[in-house]
Structures are given as structure tokens and as C-alpha cells.
Amino acid sequence: MTDSVSPTPGDHPSAPSPAPDFTPAQRARGRALRRAQLPWALGGRLAGLALTLALGLTPAGAGLVSAVGGWFGGSWAAEVLGGAAALVLLGQLTQLPFGAGARSVRARFGLVTQGWAGWAVDALRGLALTLALALPVALGLYALTGRSPEHWWLPAAGAAALLTAALSFLYPLLVEPVFNRFTPMTPGPLRESLLGLAARDGVRVRDVLVADASRRTTALNAYVSGLGATRRIVAYDTLLSTADPREVELVVAHELGHVKHRDVLTGTVLGAVGAAVVVALLGLASGWDALLSAAGAADAADPRSLPLLAACAAVLGALSGPVQCAVSRRVETRADLHALELTEDAEQFVAMQRRLALTNVSDVDPPRVLELLFATHPSATRRIAAARTWQAGRAGAPDAPSGASSRPETVV
Incomplete structure (x- = not known):
């Protein structure tokens, strides 16, 4: 993708107009x-x-x-x-x-x-x-x-x-x-697609894990955690049970960007x-x-x-x-x-x-x-x-x- 196609990081519209995305x-x-x-x-x-x-x-x-x-x-x-x-x-x-x-x-x-x-x-x-x-x-x-x-x-x-x-x-x-x-994600199409996404991005990950976030919250999230040998993709179970697989891929793609x-x-x-x-x-x-005196030390x-x-x-x-x-x-x-x-x-x-x-x-x-x-x-x-x-x-x-x-x- 050439630079002329992509906006510079941080190059958001200064005042985005309210789109019909939210009622x-x-x-x-x-x-x-x-x-x-x-x-x-x-x-x-x-x-x-x-x-x-x-x-x-x-x-x-x-x-x-x-x-x-x-x-x-x-x-x-x-x-x-x-x-x-x-x-x-x-x-x-x-x-x-x-x-x-x-x-x-x-x-x-x-x-x-x-x-x-x-x-x-x-x-x-x-x-x-x-x-x-x-x-x-x-x-x-x-x-x-x-x-x-x-x-x-x-x-x-x-x-x-x-x-x-x-x-x-x-x-x-x-x-x-x-x-x-944290439990390993069940083998299947989603796990393979996430590992494939990381491989296509040139990012080595150790595993794909699922965090039991639903014990505390309904919020959705995923992240890539660790450095080197400890790096793994982690997805909230709330995300996996709520979002479409393609949306999960987009969240993980964002996190791979950090890596x-x-x-x-x-x-x-x-x-x-x-x-x-x-x-x-x-x-x-x-x-x-003066500070030491004020603190009594x-x-x-x-x-x-x-x-x-x-x-x-x-x-x-x-x-x-x-x-x-x-x-x-x-x-x-x-x-x-x-x-x-x-x-x-x-x-x-x-x-x-x-x-x-x-x-x-x-x-x-x-x-x-x-x-x-x-x-x-x-x-x-x-x-x-x-x-x-x-x-x-x-x-x-x-x-x-x-x-x-x-x-x-x-x-x-």
C-alpha cells in the first residue's frame, strides 16, 4: 500500500461528523x-x-x-x-x-x-x-x-x-x-485463521488462548501478550461468543499491529x-x-x-x-x-x-x-x-x- 493511499498515523479528521453508525x-x-x-x-x-x-x-x-x-x-x-x-x-x-x-x-x-x-x-x-x-x-x-x-x-x-x-x-x-x-483455543477454523493471520503478518506467536473474562465482565477485548517465547494471542471468551469470526480477526489484526x-x-x-x-x-x-524538612526526614x-x-x-x-x-x-x-x-x-x-x-x-x-x-x-x-x-x-x-x-x- 503506497503512502498516498494510506493516511498518516494520527491523521484523523479533526472533527468527524456524526455518521449514522450510532443512534x-x-x-x-x-x-x-x-x-x-x-x-x-x-x-x-x-x-x-x-x-x-x-x-x-x-x-x-x-x-x-x-x-x-x-x-x-x-x-x-x-x-x-x-x-x-x-x-x-x-x-x-x-x-x-x-x-x-x-x-x-x-x-x-x-x-x-x-x-x-x-x-x-x-x-x-x-x-x-x-x-x-x-x-x-x-x-x-x-x-x-x-x-x-x-x-x-x-x-x-x-x-x-x-x-x-x-x-x-x-x-x-x-x-x-x-x-x-487461560485455556488453549479449541482447534478449528477460527484458530487456524488467527494463526494464519499472524503468519501472513510475519509475527510468530506461541499459541492462541482464551481468557475467562466473562467471570467479571461482558466487555469485549483481545490482545497479543508477551515478548519472544512468551508471545501469544489472547481473546476474551466474551468476544468469541459475541462477535463474528471476521470481527475477531479484525481485533487480532489490530493487536498484531502492535507487535x-x-x-x-x-x-x-x-x-x-x-x-x-x-x-x-x-x-x-x-x-x-526544604522538602526533607517539610517531610520530617x-x-x-x-x-x-x-x-x-x-x-x-x-x-x-x-x-x-x-x-x-x-x-x-x-x-x-x-x-x-x-x-x-x-x-x-x-x-x-x-x-x-x-x-x-x-x-x-x-x-x-x-x-x-x-x-x-x-x-x-x-x-x-x-x-x-x-x-x-x-x-x-x-x-x-x-x-x-x-x-x-x-x-x-x-x-x-
Whole structure:
């Protein structure tokens, strides 16, 4: 496919006109869900940030670390591990009512199939995983600060980058199975078509798995997970039971686009670099006497500085959020284009986008400010408009020379 035929990734119409793809009632339903969820989502973010800042920029956090550490003997290790655990627990408890509120909203719209007991178990699993990661990280961090209170962030930045890369590789093996059961897709035409799609795209996958998402939700999704030997296509059982096989292929073609353009690898590298930069900035913050004084900590090696570091990390995360969303939307746009070029089926792509939007009760055309701040994917109307722009460009392109392929060969 020549460049003159395909729009540049991210080249959406700036203001797509409402197409007859969604009825007024369908649009209203998506807006209603978004408006009902927004207070809970924003409230949870603001409450979590406010708590973190209150503990990190006042002596309250230092007092919490000292008190919890004292319950376990008052040693240096007790303060580090106890303080880290207390921060994680308080953060989770703060988010709990907001998460429950958002879940109740989604349940009213028919998107939740899991009971409250199952939801609580998942929350406990998430807490356990967070503690399993946070406690060793905190212990290693303060071991480094103890050895070099001024330059600890140099080795810590390298360790953060390596840890980020390792977690990206291990996530499908260690974390995903905690929340879902995965079974190989039953041999048949759909499995063969998905494997054939990946082969035609030059993407090696280990297997095609089905996730039991219906235990929690009616939402539809699929993804390609893992790197190298761990890579597999994963489809929600809700998608397989609801969508037409061709629509499933379009969803998977989009996900293969992420692999083809090395989005997972690039994301891992950028995440590793970002983690190193964050640690370096935390090193600067921990050397600022005014911040340490406000937090009630003596220096960076003092475990009572832990809430301060958490507060600084939270601020950096909040500030970088819109930038990460913008990058994500561009990446998703490129994957959409890849799906169109791989399948050459714009009409079925539009049908797939409609099904995803309606089943997931998406706001198909949200306010632009919300999209810029929080959306990781373009809206459904923008994706559909882009597909039709691609289709129109392809229809208007001159025919390829006799014997020539309509798109370049895939290079493995």
C-alpha cells in the first residue's frame, strides 16, 4: 500500500461528523455511563494524590513510618518495610470506595458479571502483588541510600530500568494468571485463521488462548501478550461468543499491529528509560533540604523520607499522564491502520468498532478535553472516520501494475 493511499498515523479528521453508525439512544447511553463513572474515577485520582501529598509533604508521613516501624521493633528494616506496607495499604483503602462506586455504575449498565465477593478477592490479589513488588523495592532502595545518601539514585536508576524490562517479560507468565484462567483455543477454523493471520503478518506467536473474562465482565477485548517465547494471542471468551469470526480477526489484526511495529518492545524500553528518569528526579528531590524538612526526614537515607519519595513519584505520574495518553492514542491509531492494511476490509473494521463500542457502552464521541487528558484510544467515531478515509483513499488510488502486489511483502 503506497503512502498516498494510506493516511498518516494520527491523521484523523479533526472533527468527524456524526455518521449514522450510532443512534441517538446509543450515543446517549455511552455518555450516561461516562458521566456516571467520571466522578468516581476523578475522585479516586484526586483522593489518592491528596493523601500521598499530605503524607509526603508534612511530618505526618514520617510519624506514620516511625509508628509502624515501632510496632515491629523499630529497626531500620522495620521502618522501611512497615512504612512501605502502610503507604500501600492506605493507598488501597483510599481507592476502595471509589472503585466500588465505579463498579456499581458499570453493573447498572450491564457490564459486570462478578459478585462483590469475587471483586473483593481480586482486590486482595492486587494488594498482595503490589506488596510483593513494593516491599523488596523499598528495601533495596534504602539499602542504596544508606551506602550513598547523595548518589544512591545512580545505581537505583539502572536497577529501576532493569526491573521494568523484567516485569514486562514476566507479566504474562506471573501476573495475568493470577486474575484470569487461560485455556488453549479449541482447534478449528477460527484458530487456524488467527494463526494464519499472524503468519501472513510475519509475527510468530506461541499459541492462541482464551481468557475467562466473562467471570467479571461482558466487555469485549483481545490482545497479543508477551515478548519472544512468551508471545501469544489472547481473546476474551466474551468476544468469541459475541462477535463474528471476521470481527475477531479484525481485533487480532489490530493487536498484531502492535507487535509488528514493536510497540511492546518500544513501550518496555521507554518505560525503562522513564523509570530511570523518575528515580533520578527523586534523587534530586531527596537532596532538597526544604522538602526533607517539610517531610520530617533527616536525609535520603532516613526511612521517614519514604512518603516524600512516594509523593514526588505521584506528582510526576500525574503530570506525565496526558503525555502518555497522547502517545498511546497515536500508537493505537497506527495499529488500526495496520489492521486495515492487513485485512483490506474497512467495512468489517467499522462493524467491529461499532460492536466494541456498543457492547462496552463506550462514549463514542467524548468531550475533547477528556479525550486529551485521559483517553488511551481514539474515540469510536474518530476510528470509524479514519477507516472510511482510508477506504476512500484506496478506492481512488490507481490500480497496481499487473503482477504487482497491492501492499509490500512482509519482512520477517
